[in-house]
Amino acid sequence: MNTVEIPSTNAFWQEDSFGFIKPEEFDSLGIDIDDIPPGTIPARKHPSILKSRFGGNAYGFGLYELFDRLSSQEAELLQTVSSENTEQIKRHYKQINRIYYRIGLLKRYSRPGKSYFLIPVHLAFSSLSRMKNKADEITKIIAFHRKKFMQENHQIGLITHAEDFLVNDLSLRFKEHQFIVLDSFEKLNPWSEPLDMIILPRDLTQILLTEHFIPHREDRPSSRVLDEYAFYLIGKIYHLLKPEGELFMIADYYTPKTKENIRVAFKTPPEERNFVLFSHIFKTQKKYQARGKPMSINRVDFQAYLNTPYVEKEVLD
Incomplete structure (x- = not known):
């Protein structure tokens, strides 16, 4: 039987953006501990898109992997069971979980037929660290705006969802300001008073895919559709601002594909192990081994490790 080691500090549970599921909740939610591989933590939410080790989305439905890695019976099962039909899933959840494990997907089903997700430990910790860094950066922006x-x-709009850790964090840091969550086009209608500032804590593509700006669909919208929604969103945001109002966006830097290697020295053995674990779970240029000394790492692989993926708003009831 697997054992699930999850940090027990209160801050970890209060500040996580993934909605981690505590071990004491497993029975009530119908989660089998054997379905949770070592090095992962079960959660209610998940990064939107991560490449699995065989290609495709690690939080997808296995369709990408169907053709060359599954038997005809397994492929037929995944194709016929609907993710919306909990009765079907309840009957087959063990088989589905075994298939997902074998093809490297990080999605599982509980006994009642509800989905949950597996978050690699390194993502759990880097997510908290990155959220704090992002809040610190936004704090500087707001302080500069106030002096300017x-x-x-100020009335400050945040283009994010109400459960975002940033909302509570910034509200505590700046009790004198009013923060308004804007997570749908309906909420972007003109307010009685224009806003002093609007902050986008992620890039536009991430916001469009994870909030309520695009109608739900199984496939990823095309680049043209995303561009159209992005232009429309920016237009709506512009009309919410005062004439002297300001718009700020904080987004990740994405490294162009390259074969260039960089020399990286990890400060601690756990940090090195987290990177090695990342390279074995997700699709990288190569699989790395912990050697206790500086290692040569592909620049794109290392940037992918540093960039914590954004979180999809999927919840286990």
Whole structure:
């Protein structure tokens, strides 16, 4: 039987964006501990898109992997069972979980037929660290804006969902400001008072895919559709601002594909192990081994490790 080691600090549970599931909740939610591989933590939410070790989305439905890695019976099972039909899933959840494990997917089903997700440990910790860094950066932006306009109180729009850790964090840091969550086009209709500032804590593509700006669909929208929604979103945001209002966006830097290697020295053995684990779970240029000394790492692989994926708003009831 697997054992699931999850940090027990209160901050870990209060600040996580994935909605981690505590071990004491497993029985009530119908989660089999044997379905949780070592090095992962079960959660209610998940990064939107991560390449599995065989290609495709690690949080997808296995369709990419169907053709060359599954038997005809397994392929037929995944194709016939609907993710919306909990009765079907309840009957086959053990088989589905075994298939997902074998093809490297990080999605599982509980006994009641509800989905949950597996978050690699390194993502769990890097997510918390990155959220704090992002909040620190936004704090600097707000402080600069206050000095620039010599105004103590601001109405600030945040293009994110209400459960985002940033909302509570910034509200505690700046009790004198009013933060308004804008997570759908309906909420982007003109307010009684224009906003002093609007902050986008992720890039536009991530926001469009993870919030309520695009109608739900099984496939990823095309680049043309995303561009159209992005232009429309920016237009709506612009009309919410005061004439002197400001718009800020904080987004990850994406490294162009390259074969260039860089020399990386990890400060601690756990940090090195986290990177090695990442390279074995997700699709990287090569699989790395912990050697206790500086290693040569592909620049794209290392950047992918540093960039914590954004979180999809999927919840286990």
